Amino acid sequence: MRDIEFNNCVDEHADGVYRFILKNIGHVEDAQDIVQTAFEKLWVNRNKVEPLKAKSYLFTVAYHQMIDHIRKEKKATITDSYEEASAKATYQKDPELKQILLAAINELNPTQKSLVLLKDYEGYSYQEIGEIMNLSESQVKVYLHRARIFLKEKLVHLEKVAN
Amino acid sequence: MSINKTNYENYFLLYIDQELSASEQAAVENFVQENPEYANELASLKKAKIAPDTILYSNKAFLYRLPEMEASLSQDFKNKLYKQSSTILQTNFNYTIKAALLSMAALFIVFLGYQFNQVGSTASLTSPSSIMAKANEITEPNANHSSEKLDQPIIVQAKNEFKHPKNNFNQTNEAVYQSVNINPIATNETPVLINNDVTTVVENAPQNQNNISSINETTSAQNEIAAREPLAEAPSTTEVKGYKVVDTDEADRTIYIANFEIDGASFRGLSRKFNALFKRNKLEK
The missing domain is CATH 1.10.10.10 (Winged helix-like DNA-binding domain superfamily/Winged helix DNA-binding domain)
Known part of the structure; x- marks a missing residue:
């Protein structure tokens, strides 16, 4: 995955990942942090991730980040x-x-x-x-x-x- | 496996999740048509599906501004996510680097200028030995054939004077004196050649036993000493053989800095004055 492909991923998937995380945890800043972490991980592993699998990779990383985040915070925001x-x-x-x-x-x-x-x-x-x-x-x-x-x-x- | 009243819910759920094949979807739609009592069930499940980008929610949906549903990242935030794998070469140097480069270039140009000056001076002026060689070429034939060169008559005159009889001391003295008097004027014009001539006279004198000292002393304008000693016949067949290296210390004192020429003598004088000033200050202290 090259720079252009990564930046295309940002354009195409950042909103989706953010929406997915935000809907789950209901916190703007935390959701942004998780999205940022997901894209950082994608960048670090860009040579291992195929461009077509980037979206699923992003959602996977973001989801697990979110689970960690929920475990840490133990917020009662859902109820x-x-x-x-x-x-x-x-x-x-x-x-x-x-x-x-x-x-x-x-x-x-x-x-x-x-x-x-x-x-x-x-x-x-x-x-x-x-x-x-x-x-x-x-x-x-x-x-x-x-x-x-x-x-x-x-x-x-x-x-x-x-x- | 057909759809029946026990497994319809599973098919409905797969249907709204779009996990069924085209034939299975058609089967579900057939089942609903055949069993209208399950139509509400399927409709309810369809409603339970979140479809934010469809117009299922009618016009009212557009009036509700739901930040979560329309959540989008600002361009600034996206910009933070952009990456570049390779760092682009910085083409614009800052001021200090520019200044350093310029000063280095200037020093290099000065150095080049100095080098060219050195080469040019050696090429045009040549070394003192080469000057001597040239002088030999010029003066030798002149000395032998007594040409009409400006410096030559002086020598000839002096030689003629030496030829005078021993008794005529006064005359010879006067003549020598004249020649000596003339010499300084001539030396101002062509010092190199004159010096050479004088030295040749001195060198050749021993062969004829003709008062080396007298000639030496006459050249140094000591007429009286020369007069006491008998003047031998001046060598009529004096041959110019060798030349001594001209003292070119004065020329060397010139300091060249690039295209600038500084008079070494005056510079030395200045430096001496400067040193003397400091010495004096030291003494005063």
Whole structure:
């Protein structure tokens, strides 16, 4: 991987990685730090990483950085943000589906959250997600399906409340 | 494996995750058409899928500015991530390096100028020995054939005077005196040649036993001493053989710095004065 290819990676994938991390941890500066670390690692290993695999490499590194970060911080931001978001959603007369969904996602555990985000935002296959998150394809499938069902039920429940 | 009421959920989930083949997708759509009671189930799962870039969320979605969803890094932040594998050669030197290079170049030019000056001076002036050789070439025939050169008559005159009889001391003295008097004037013009002639006279004198000292002394303008001693016949057949090295110390004192010429004598005088001044100061102290 040469300079141009690396900088193309920055242009193409930095937003995606950042969004993925930010959605997971909900902290702008920490997310930026993790993105920066991911790109630093990509740069260090640029001769080992093929340009086509760069995106998956970035997400893999960023994901593991994020897991480390969550373990270190042990923040309770997930539940906090969920309560705020769900409160807003509950009291809005016409709650936006997207907001409800985002609130619901924050209720998922970090693994499920990452699975949903990687699948829906980035369109990765089960296999690719498994590579990024160091899970088997069947694990990805099972965890993701659980998350989907949870989200669906959440939506159905909120719709019932709204009606 | 067909879709049935027990496994439909798994197929639905794979369907919204786009993990099914085209035929399987068609099978799911057929199943929903055949069993409309499951349509809501599939619709709910579709809703649970986050699709921020689609227009599924209708126009309202665009009114909600969700920073997380539209999160993008600023160009400044991206710039920090850019890398360059090789450092580009710095073409613009800073001021000190420029100054150093310029001064070095200037010194080199001065050195070159000095070198050229040295070569030029040696080539044009040549060494004292070569000058002597040239002088021999010029003076020898003149001395032998007594040509009409400016310096030559003086010598000839002197020789003629030497030929006078011994008794005519006064005359010879006067003549020698004249020649000696003339000599300084001539030496001013062509010192090299005159000196040579004088020395030749001195060297040749012993052969004829003709008062070496008298000639020497006459040249040094001591007429009285010369008069006491008998003047022998001047050598009529004096041959100019050898020349002594001309004293060129004066010329060497000239100091050349590049194209500048400094008079060594005056410089030495100045330095002496300077030293004397300091000596005096020391003494005063």
